[in-house]
Amino acid sequence: MSRLDVDVLIIGGGIVGSSAALFLAQGGQRVALLERNFCGAQASGVNYGGVRRQGRPLVQLPLSSRAHQLWGGLQDLLGTDGEYLRSGHLKLARSDTDFASLQAYAQASQGFDLDLQLLDRSELRRRFPWVGDIAVGASFCPEDGHANPRLVSPAFARAAARAGAQIFERTAVTAVEHDGQRFQLRTESGLTLSAPWLLNCAGAWAAELAARFGEPVPLTAAHPAMLVTEPLPPFMTASTGVEGGGIYARQVARGNCVLGGGRGFALDADRARP
Numbered sequence: 001m002s003r004l005d006v007d008v009l010i011i012g013g014g015i016v017g018s019s020a021a022l023f024l025a026q027g028g029q030r031v032a033l034l035e036r037n038f039c040g041a042q043a044s045g046v047n048y049g050g051v052r053r054q055g056r057p058l059v060q061l062p063l064s065s066r067a068h069q070l071w072g073g074l075q076d077l078l079g080t081d082g083e084y085l086r087s088g089h090l091k092l093a094r095s096d097t098d099f100a101s102l103q104a105y106a107q108a109s110q111g112f113d114l115d116l117q118l119l120d121r122s123e124l125r126r127r128f129p130w131v132g133d134i135a136v137g138a139s140f141c142p143e144d145g146h147a148n149p150r151l152v153s154p155a156f157a158r159a160a161a162r163a164g165a166q167i168f169e170r171t172a173v174t175a176v177e178h179d180g181q182r183f184q185l186r187t188e189s190g191l192t193l194s195a196p197w198l199l200n201c202a203g204a205w206a207a208e209l210a211a212r213f214g215e216p217v218p219l220t221a222a223h224p225a226m227l228v229t230e231p232l233p234p235f236m237t238a239s240t241g242v243e244g245g246g247i248y249a250r251q252v253a254r255g256n257c258v259l260g261g262g263r264g265f266a267l268d269a270d271r272a273r274p
């Protein structure tokens, strides 16, 4: 049985664990990341792929602004752009009340450099004719966009490995203890690891881990229904959502449209497949 002592242990190789591994390794920490599956194979690899600030609660915007800067430097950070595109994010209003909400948000978010453009019905038709007649207006954030999560999330893990982090894929953590000073992990494959710091980045499975340390977190796994079309002639020039939620859609360079909305259903009892 092999044993490894590091500075930081990370459970979970989604975007959260992998990006933490990257920045910690770049900061000189000895990092080991344990991923039960492949990095980016769970929620981080199969989501809609929206990368936006528009519509986020105001309290999240300072963090979103920092993330926006990181996304702009993705090629340098990861060695791939992950098909990240600042297409703009268009938020449609289906009623005058919804348009008033978009106007209020534009007002309240001033100072966060979103550069929101409010489009009335005729301006929306002129600039985005493919939207059709259903919307009474919209708010457009020109520098928001979308990316291919299937590419971006594993790329964070690969970049972390290049920066010196040890990434263990197909390695499920089966036991976690704390001896008062260090965390000890054991894996299905027979590894024992220890470190003074442990990051619980297990996504939908994080609550169970947290509960083991007396820190229960109310966590429910939920996901939208998603679909991807065959490639279509390019027509959708911006990632698009709707005020109040409901449906969102984007079109990738190959022509496929990715749509999401509502609630999907899970295939097993705990609503999160291992």
Ligand SMILES: Cc1cc2nc3c(=O)[nH]c(=O)nc-3n(C[C@H](O)[C@H](O)[C@H](O)COP(=O)(O)OP(=O)(O)OC[C@H]3O[C@@H](n4cnc5c(N)ncnc54)[C@H](O)[C@@H]3O)c2cc1C
Pocket: 011, 012, 013, 014, 015, 016, 017, 034, 035, 036, 037, 038, 039, 040, 041, 042, 043, 044, 045, 047, 048, 049, 050, 051, 147, 148, 149, 152, 153, 171, 172, 173, 174, 201, 202, 203, 204, 205
């Ligand atoms: C480019 C991008 C765009 C996104 N766009 C959207 C969007 O438009 N809308 C939206 O709602 N969300 C979006 N998201 C967010 C996404 O839906 C998820 O919420 C997010 O990626 C979750 O990340 P995570 O690392 O917490 O979880 P996960 O990706 O699920 O990672 C957790 C990992 O922990 C591992 N794990 C669990 N238990 C163990 C164990 N015991 N041992 C070892 N490993 C374990 C799992 O195998 C899993 O890989 C986006 C994410 C990305 C990367």
